[in-house]
Amino acid sequence: MTEASPYVVLVTGPSAGVGKSTLATNLAVYLKALDEELPVAYASLEPDADVDAMFRLGKQPEYSLFDLQRNIPFVELFTLGQFGVEYCAAVNVGQQSETSQSLRKGLAQADFPGVLILDAAGDSPFLPAALAAVDLLLVPVKDPAALPEIVRLQKGLLAAAGERQQLWLLPSQLGAASRYQPSAALTEFLRFAAQERGFQVLEGQFSADSRVAELAVKFAKPVLTRVPQSALHQQLKQLAELLLDQRQRQTSFSVRVRRMLLDGLLPPRARRIALSCPLCKCPALSGEVHYLEAFPARRRMLLHRDCVTALLVGTAAAAFHGEPGLTLVQSGTLFGGGTGQLRLQVLAEDLELLNTEMVEVTETSVWHGLIQTATGRCLAEIYRELVVYSEPVAVSELLSDAWYRDFVARRGALRQACREEKI
């Protein structure tokens, strides 16, 4: 689900003349230069903007991003352009967003595992739809007078189920001349505003440079190919690296889950389950996962199949991994072992006991983190806690009511057998 939908970056300027489109289009080019394998798409939400100047390679793209509403598949909206960037036509004046969530829903279901860069003015009618879908919001700022507009943007982001950490201010001297010139004072002001309002500010400042303006911006050509010796080249590279880092660390994952629940793209039961795998700390919303419950803490979580494969290396339980059934994990001390041991039992679908073993947990073992996250206690402290996990199942099936009813029945029988000390 989420891993195949685009990571959405919105570049929007609260006021004219901050070089917003220069930043947005160049960012797409730099991302591709940093990671050739990463699919990168660019969409302008500026009515009738000239997107061909930067990207056109062959025929002009026919659709704009908001043609998603007409059920045109996401990938068909885009045309391969220069520098390997996929781009679509700018929105046209007559187009409108159906609701502020319609773009988000369309993007959540798009099969595009890369980055989508959106370019929209601060007063664009498409801004609410873009804010509702955004993972990372980049706001170039030139003038302290823009602060009320930035505060409005932040409010719009929070109202769209977003979080403060998604917004970054980019001190910029690019674009048309401003009344406000002293750059050192701007940076100082932005740092002050950041402390006061909780804004994150990018280090450094996108500097205006006459060669950049003459050789690249004037012709809407990339800084990367036209002026690679400029300071702006390094700054754009840093910005692209920041973006890749935020995407890699999945800093907007909780926002995505909240929005998917709001949009009905996840079943309500997902609210009660931790959707990040405790073994690798990454989202577990695609592929096959194990469902884990711990008692008495009643914690519920998902584990990636591959992470469990790695966890079981060297155990006899590894031979049964993937078979339908439950695995029961308990403290070894209950069964005559030491505090550094866990007892692992593999049970078949009908709860027939397939294997029992004591596992020696070394100091560096990932079992420690798993036990801590599942039970709320460290390995040495657990005694009567039960940790049960299921066979690996596709996430969509696992979150269904039917699958959970079956799990609850099996879990009930297992706990009964434990109480009666049958296993």
Ligand SMILES: [Zn+2]
């Ligand atoms: Zn994992």
